Amino acid sequence: MAAAKATTVLDPPKWILGWFIISSFIVMWDTGYILGRPHTFKGGKWHFLWQPYDLYGDVDLIYSKRFYELHNGFTLAQGLMNIVETILNFSYVYLAAYQSNARLRAIAPVIGFTAAIATFWKTVLYWAQDWASGPKGWGYTGHNTAYNFIVIFFLPNFQWILFPAAIAFSLGRTMSQSLIQAAGLAGPAGGTRSRTRKSSTPTTSRRKSVKAQ
Known part of the structure; x- marks a missing residue:
């Protein structure tokens, strides 16, 4: 039973x-x-790989050539954080889905949880700096119309808040269950096991014994 429970806890949900x-x-x-700017801008030698950013840069100006030339550093900082985020993401996938060593596989939820939290707050910060600017x-x-803001900016970017939050909740619950089991606090119905011991001699019996003496 214990082995079956451990396997279930470590099995990664396919949606994650x-x-x-x-x-x-x-x-x-x-x-x-x-990282490829300015070569990824329109007219650049690598632009053909990133043509959709012509439209996105008009909607989200922090991605535009104008703000690049103003030396706005937030986008570059975000790009560097993206690298760390991607390494964590693929580390989770490898450990959770392909690693046969149980000890290494057991740390996958920690890596995935960390990646999800990092992505969530990075995206929140991205929106917050826009709101505060x-x-x-x-x-x-x-400057956008409601349609452009919702369809091109809000809906795509909101996925990087919604899914990481759901993943953090799911993996956080998995880790909590593992910690409870490791501490020996999991009861038969999933509750907590009491640490207090019941007295082996009922109180009434002790009282009768005293009276008899």
Whole structure:
């Protein structure tokens, strides 16, 4: 039973693996655009690989050539964080899905949880700096129509908040269950096991014994 429970805890949910793999390739593409500037801009020698960013750079100005030439460093800093995020993502996938060593596989939830939290807060920070920029806020995206803001900026980027939050919750619960089991606190119905011992001699019996004496 214990072995079966351990296997269940370590089995990675397919949706988590799918997100880490797909999102990592998208993030790698994004990082290539960032680190390859100015050659990835329109007219650059590598532009053909990143043509969709012509539109996105008009919607999210922090990705535009204009802000690159103003030496805005946030996008580059984000790109460097993307590298760390991608390494963590693929590390989780390898440990959770392909590693046969049980000890190494057991740390996969920790790696995945760390990656999800890092991605979540990186994206929150990305939105927060946009909201806090400019005289009226939303300095990089506030010029858009509602349609462009929602379809091109909000919906795609919100996935990097929604999925990491769900992954952090799922893996956090997995780690909590493992810690509870390791501490010997898991009861038969999934509750906690009491550490207090019941007295082997009922109180009433002791009272009768005293009276008899």
